[in-house]
Amino acid sequence: MVGQRMTEAHHIGSLGEKEMNYLEEYYNNYDEDGRLLSRHGQVEYLTTMRYIEECLEGIPDPGILEVGAGTGRYSVTLAKQGLQVTAVELIEHNLDILISKLDGTEPITAMQGNALDLSRFADDSFDLTMLLGPMYHLYTKEDKLKALSEAVRVTKAGGHILVAYCMNEPTVIQYVFGLNHLHEVMDLKMLTSDWHCISEPKDLFELVRTEEIAELDEAVPVKRIKLVATDGATNYMREYIDAMDDETFDKWMDFHFTICERQDLIGASHHTLDMLQKEFPPAVLRGKKR
Numbered sequence: 001m002v003g004q005r006m007t008e009a010h011h012i013g014s015l016g017e018k019e020m021n022y023l024e025e026y027y028n029n030y031d032e033d034g035r036l037l038s039r040h041g042q043v044e045y046l047t048t049m050r051y052i053e054e055c056l057e058g059i060p061d062p063g064i065l066e067v068g069a070g071t072g073r074y075s076v077t078l079a080k081q082g083l084q085v086t087a088v089e090l091i092e093h094n095l096d097i098l099i100s101k102l103d104g105t106e107p108i109t110a111m112q113g114n115a116l117d118l119s120r121f122a123d124d125s126f127d128l129t130m131l132l133g134p135m136y137h138l139y140t141k142e143d144k145l146k147a148l149s150e151a152v153r154v155t156k157a158g159g160h161i162l163v164a165y166c167m168n169e170p171t172v173i174q175y176v177f178g179l180n181h182l183h184e185v186m187d188l189k190m191l192t193s194d195w196h197c198i199s200e201p202k203d204l205f206e207l208v209r210t211e212e213i214a215e216l217d218e219a220v221p222v223k224r225i226k227l228v229a230t231d232g233a234t235n236y237m238r239e240y241i242d243a244m245d246d247e248t249f250d251k252w253m254d255f256h257f258t259i260c261e262r263q264d265l266i267g268a269s270h271h272t273l274d275m276l277q278k279e280f281p282p283a284v285l286r287g288k289k290r
Contacts, residue, residue: 027070027091039242039249043234043256044271045073048132048164050257051228051275052078055128055160065126065154067115067147068133072098079108086126088113115147121154129155132164139199139206145219152220155278161222163274168197168207170235170270210267213274222276229260229269 037045052074056062062083069075069087071094079085085108089095092112099110113120115134129151138144151161172195176182185191190198197207210227217224234241234256244252259265266272 024091024093028093039244040231040234040238042249043241043253044231046253047228047230047256047260048074048162048273049077051162051273052128052130055162055275056083059127062127063125064128064130065121065151066130066132067113067118067151068131069098069110070094070133072101072110074130074132075108075110076101076106079106082107085109086121087111088115088118090114115150116143118150118154123153124156125154127156127159128162129159130162132162135163135165135208136205137201139201141212141216144216148216149220152222152276152278157278157280159278160225161274161276161278163213163276164230165208165213165272165274166205167267167269167272168195168209169267171197171207173268174236210272213272217274217276221279223279225275225277226261227263227266228273228275229262229266230271230273232256232260232265232269235270 056064064075064078064083064085065088066075066085067088069089072087075085075087076098079102085106087098087108087110089098089110089112095110095112102108102110115131115138131147131151134147135144138147148161148163151163155161172191176185176191176197185197190203192198196209199206213227214224234252241249241252260269
């Protein structure tokens with residue numbers, strides 16, 4: 001189905017009405033494309049594309065699922081390269097923008113849906129499944145694990161899952177201390193005793209630490225290939241990055257790619273990308289060894 005839009009309301013009902021209202025209000029007024037097209041946003045975009053390409057290497061005709069496709073920055077780009085993409089997005093406003101970018105020739109199916117319920121897709125359907133936004137807005141471990149489990153379920157054995165997260169420490173450094181919100185967040189009891197930010201749907205973004213990501217991975221049949229700092233130090237110096245000329249920006253990207261897999265720096269990145277590979281069932285592994 002080329003550029004087809006599908007909507008099934010029962011696939012959207014897993015989030016509460018308040019959560020949906022917060023998300024819709026935010027994304028109806030936020031220019032996500034503008035962020036990713038800025039110099040500092042390009043770092044996250046180019047890094048993510050680099051690891052998408054790594055996951056697809058050597059697969060002749062890969063099937064790709066993006067859950068939480070937003071306005072299509074990744075899904076539309078991949079479809080315009082001729083790759084078969086299924087894009088699922090919760091927010092109707094974002095889905096409308098995604099579809100507006102298509103000319104009808106791209107091998108993409110766009111539909112409204114929820115990361116917590118991918119039951120419309122059969123097990124082992126896709127070579128690559130991407131969750132590049134849903135984990136930002138899931139506030140319990142149970143929901144995060146449900147979204148991750150669903151992504152793993154619909155991915156073929158040996159296929160890859162890419163999961164993006166917002167990290168805790170950069171918010172403490174930049175927002176709590178850098179922008180002088182310490183007393184405000186303390187009064188609102190938004191920090192634990194060990195400086196973990198407590199998020200609710202009205203706060204829009206859920207912040208995690210690397211050990212929490214590892215706990216989620218351990219609960220599903222995957223092995224981690226790598227955990228990547230998708231923007232690294234970039235967002236600490238946005239104005240400087242945005243003012244770079246082309247040559248300097250190219251050098252910054254070279255530096256960034258050199259260090260983005262260094263595990264001692266991961267937790268300080270605003271965004272991370274968890275690259276996972278779905279394990280083969282035990283019976284299949286035994287057959288391979290014979």
